Amino acid sequence: MTPAARTAAAIDLLDEIEGQPRKPADAVANAFFRDRRYIGSTDRREISALVWSVLRARRRLDWWLAQGSAARDFISPRLLVAAHQMLDGRPLDSVARGFSGGRYAPAELDAEELRRLRPLDGHTLDHPGMPLAVRHEIPDWIVPNLTARFGPALESELAALAAPAPLDLRVNLLKATRDDARTALARDGITAEPTSLSPWGLRVSGRQAVTSAAAFRDGLVEIQDEGSQLLVGLVEATPEMRVVDYCAGAGGKTLALAMTMQNRGQIVACDVSAPRLEGAVKRLRRAGVHNVERHLLEPGDKWAKRRAGSFDRVLVDAPCTGTGTWRRNPDARLRLRPEDLAELTVKQSQILDTAARLVKPGGKLIYGTCSLLAEENDAQIDAFLTRTQGFTLMRTLSLTPHANGTDGFFGAVLQRQASSPDPDPADQP
Numbered sequence: 151m152t153p154a155a156r157t158a159a160a161i162d163l164l165d166e167i168e169g170q171p172r173k174p175a176d177a178v179a180n181a182f183f184r185d186r187r188y189i190g191s192t193d194r195r196e197i198s199a200l201v202w203s204v205l206r207a208r209r210r211l212d213w214w215l216a217q218g219s220a221a222r223d224f225i226s227p228r229l230l231v232a233a234h235q236m237l238d239g240r241p242l243d244s245v246a247r248g249f250s251g252g253r254y255a256p257a258e259l260d261a262e263e264l265r266r267l268r269p270l271d272g273h274t275l276d277h278p279g280m281p282l283a284v285r286h287e288i289p290d291w292i293v294p295n296l297t298a299r300f301g302p303a304l305e306s307e308l309a310a311l312a313a314p315a316p317l318d319l320r321v322n323l324l325k326a327t328r329d330d331a332r333t334a335l336a337r338d339g340i341t342a343e344p345t346s347l348s349p350w351g352l353r354v355s356g357r358q359a360v361t362s363a364a365a366f367r368d369g370l371v372e373i374q375d376e377g378s379q380l381l382v383g384l385v386e387a388t389p390e391m392r393v394v395d396y397c398a399g400a401g402g403k404t405l406a407l408a409m410t411m412q413n414r415g416q417i418v419a420c421d422v423s424a425p426r427l428e429g430a431v432k433r434l435r436r437a438g439v440h441n442v443e444r445h446l447l448e449p450g451d452k453w454a455k456r457r458a459g460s461f462d463r464v465l466v467d468a469p470c471t472g473t474g475t476w477r478r479n480p481d482a483r484l485r486l487r488p489e490d491l492a493e494l495t496v497k498q499s500q501i502l503d504t505a506a507r508l509v510k511p512g513g514k515l516i517y518g519t520c521s522l523l524a525e526e527n528d529a530q531i532d533a534f535l536t537r538t539q540g541f542t543l544m545r546t547l548s549l550t551p552h553a554n555g556t557d558g559f560f561g562a563v564l565q566r567q568a569s570s571p572d573p574d575p576a577d578q579p
């Protein structure tokens with residue numbers, strides 16, 4: 151594809167992302183490229199890189215394009231892409247030549263578009279006049295929450311959260327040592343260094359095609375952020391245990407738990423989403439894991455009631471705002487609304503109450519999120535301990551991109567006292 155054709159495709163993809171504002175951008179992009187199989191892998195990479203750099207700069211681009219316009223003027227994906235190219239160092243004349251109206255190229259910039267772009271000539275993306283939320287690409291409403299959370303470290307944390315994330319792998323010790331996995335990756339030209347905090351992690355340099363490497367296909371490694379691996383470490387699951395992964399999704403943490411249990415004992419992977427649980431099947435097979443059964447939680451499900459008090463460990467990897475993963479999902483930070491946070495905190499406390507009853511006396515409930523917000527983390531645990539008898543907080547884990555170089559994670563380990571009565575919340579999945 152010519153550079154202009156890639157620009158046109160990036161504009162089309164941004165149009166589709168904007169048209170489906172509640173859908174994650176990577177899901178929209180996957181569907182977009184699936185429908186356009188004629189776009190080869192190099193073009194696909196280039197188009198995605200352009201779209202993702204626009205998404206990462208979205209608030210700053212809006213800020214620039216609002217200068218000299220009524221704040222509510224529509225900002226089209228065409229304008230966003232052209233503005234991005236200019237603030238990346240290209241003069242307006244050069245950008246306008248790419249919008250040539252030729253075959254496969256974007257249509258020519260019209261007079262109104264040129265008027266809005268002209269003031270950007272000679273500028274770069276960042277500007278000292280931008281408010282903090284614009285500069286760091288976060289919604290205005292969340293600034294007080296993050297200020298309360300980070301205090302003087304706010305700016306450093308926000309800067310780390312705006313940078314692209316590295317790619318981390320977890321070595322599957324059921325199949326290989328960390329050294330073996332590194333060697334296998336190197337055979338496919340992939341260089342990876344041991345992570346500093348997780349004993350099972352490898353950090354891959356640059357953007358490398360890990361999923362087509364033999365080490366990935368053969369189940370020697372899984373893609374998993376180092377922070378996620380550390381959350382699994384909190385569970386301290388051992389081979390003889392019975393363990394529930396209550397919000398297992400497609401099994402990212404289930405796989406790591408099975409590894410720490412040396413494929414022995416029993417894991418029940420639960421979730422309310424059948425497609426997500428189904429997604430775990432292929433991964434479990436690839437990793438050679440066979441100590442896992444799946445359980446779909448349905449409304450009115452009596453499973454938690456029947457199995458009350460019978461598990462050594464219950465992991466609640468709760469649905470959350472995902473604020474800790476914003477490095478990977480630049481679109482998610484602009485989609486998040488205050489009402490989403492309010493809904494999630496209610497859901498988290500309901501899940502905690504139901505999952506707590508599965509823990510046997512002396513066993514442990516491990517609560518985790520990939521959120522940076524106190525409402526979903528410490529405050530959630532404080533509220534649980536206030537309303538629930540018989541659990542003691544043993545330790546917490548808090549990870550952030552700036553302080554730890556991982557995604558943002560929170561974890562809390564709660565031990566059920568040996569002689570405590572069963573907690574008794576309402577029946578609900």
Ligand SMILES: C[S@@+](CC[C@H](N)C(=O)[O-])C[C@H]1O[C@@H](n2cnc3c(N)ncnc32)[C@H](O)[C@@H]1O
Pocket residue numbers: 396397398399400401402403404420421422423426447467468469470497501579
């Ligand atoms: C953070 S994700 C889990 C990610 C997964 N543990 C992993 O490591 O790949 C949260 C999961 O909670 C599930 N969920 C939402 N509501 C739930 C509920 N009431 N009970 C159990 N799981 C729920 C979602 O379907 C989602 O898969």
